Amino acid sequence: MAENKIAIVSKGLFKENPVFILMLGLCPTLGVTTQVINALGMGVGVIFVLVFSNIFVSLLKNIIPPSVRIPSYIVIIAAFVTIVEMVMHAYAPSIYQSLGIFLPLIVVNCIILGRAEAFANKNTIVDSFLDAIGMGLGFTVAIILIALIREVFGSGTITLFAMGGFDGVIKIPLLYTYPVRIFTLAAGALLLMGYLKGFFEWFSKRKRG
Amino acid sequence: MMYIGLFITYIFINNFILTQFLGICPFIGVSKNSEAAIGMGMAVTFVMGIASLITYLVYHLLLLPLNLTYLQTLSFILVIASLVQFVEMVIQKNSPSLYQALGIFLPLITTNCAVLGIALINITSGYNLMQSFVAGVAAGLGFTLALVLMSNIRERLDLHPVRKAFRGVPIAFISGGLMALAFMAFDKSLLTNLLG
Numbered sequence: 001m002a003e004n005k006i007a008i009v010s011k012g013l014f015k016e017n018p019v020f021i022l023m024l025g026l027c028p029t030l031g032v033t034t035q036v037i038n039a040l041g042m043g044v045g046v047i048f049v050l051v052f053s054n055i056f057v058s059l060l061k062n063i064i065p066p067s068v069r070i071p072s073y074i075v076i077i078a079a080f081v082t083i084v085e086m087v088m089h090a091y092a093p094s095i096y097q098s099l100g101i102f103l104p105l106i107v108v109n110c111i112i113l114g115r116a117e118a119f120a121n122k123n124t125i126v127d128s129f130l131d132a133i134g135m136g137l138g139f140t141v142a143i144i145l146i147a148l149i150r151e152v153f154g155s156g157t158i159t160l161f162a163m164g165g166f167d168g169v170i171k172i173p174l175l176y177t178y179p180v181r182i183f184t185l186a187a188g189a190l191l192l193m194g195y196l197k198g199f200f201e202w203f204s205k206r207k208r209g
Numbered sequence: 210m211m212y213i214g215l216f217i218t219y220i221f222i223n224n225f226i227l228t229q230f231l232g233i234c235p236f237i238g239v240s241k242n243s244e245a246a247i248g249m250g251m252a253v254t255f256v257m258g259i260a261s262l263i264t265y266l267v268y269h270l271l272l273l274p275l276n277l278t279y280l281q282t283l284s285f286i287l288v289i290a291s292l293v294q295f296v297e298m299v300i301q302k303n304s305p306s307l308y309q310a311l312g313i314f315l316p317l318i319t320t321n322c323a324v325l326g327i328a329l330i331n332i333t334s335g336y337n338l339m340q341s342f343v344a345g346v347a348a349g350l351g352f353t354l355a356l357v358l359m360s361n362i363r364e365r366l367d368l369h370p371v372r373k374a375f376r377g378v379p380i381a382f383i384s385g386g387l388m389a390l391a392f393m394a395f396d397k398s399l400l401t402n403l404l405g
């Protein structure tokens with residue numbers, strides 16, 4: 001039984017990674033990944049919304065009539081997105097600013113509605129919670145990876161939290177003076193995503209033999 | 210004059226897919242053949258135009274006077290979801306042929322970031338009713354343009370030898386990236402040159 005639970009979490013990270021395998025939630029994946037800190041903020045927001053919407057959808061699965069389930073899920077999701085918006089506005093205003101329109105757009109992130117429809121309305125609360133954790137972490141890891149590549153090559157920096165004497169920005173010597181600007185632009189994001197997806201496809205085929 | 214500027218801005222300069230990253234999911238998902246792309250594009254344009262009008266009215270007549278602006282996200286998505294449902298019913302009743310063409314795309318539109326995106330952009334940019342509508346329709350047309358171009362590229366790509374690992378989605382992203390590079394030619398100076 002315990003192995004089963006671990007499998008629920010780990011499938012979101014690797015086998016069914018929402019970004020690289022299922023190709024869900026692509027708008028924020030490309031839109032907010034110009035800085036690592038933004039990707040981190042987005043990831044945390046998505047994990048929060050995903051966990052609570054999965055729990056609530058699983059709780060209410062016997063009460064919601066099937067014919068109106070999608071609007072009901074959207075209302076549940078939108079309520080938690082509003083909470084995330086308010087909390088970020090209050091405690092992390094700079095991330096709130098730079099995420100901009102992509103924060104309310106978590107509502108229409110296909111990952112969340114997709115998991116509610118495909119998993120949470122058929123499974124127990126504990127399983128839905130674990131599924132949300134796995135999928136959320138898979139999404140976060142994927143967008144942080146993309147953000148890391150885009151920021152390192154595109155601006156030559158890695159932006160993290162400002163703590164104590166550290167201002168939160170790591171500068172990479174050569175790339176900071178001669179950045180490859182295309183990575184920060186829309187075109188670079190799409191190209192990078194294509195090559196990464198191609199790489200993962202090649203990699204998984206090779207592993208299978 | 211201003212409306213023309215807005216129109217050009219949202220079709221070319223701020224093209225939703227190629228510069229703003231809104232509506233990438235259908236861009237990759239529905240761009241396999243050009244007929245479906247046109248259908249999807251038309252349905253999205255239609256819903257975006259009407260959604261811009263209605264969300265503007267909801268925001269300015271309901272949320273602002275009652276001081277409920279924090280309910281923006283929740284109310285907009287509800288408006289869009291019910292609007293899509295309503296449009297689907299009206300088209301089904303009045304124009305079965307149009308329903309045949311657009312029917313399967315309509316449910317997908319609720320979760321299209323571009324629709325909620327334009328509603329939020331209209332509010333943050335402080336557009337008035339007419340400007341919101343023009344921006345909505347133009348953004349929808351820009352979306353259609355990118356989608357149709359992409360579907361034609363992908364139909365051609367099917368006939369070309371592409372490496373196995375890159376077939377399908379990866380090559381679609383790379384073509385999209387190259388298209389975005391081309392769209393970088395459109396910027397603010399285009400607007401000043403055209404309209405003075």
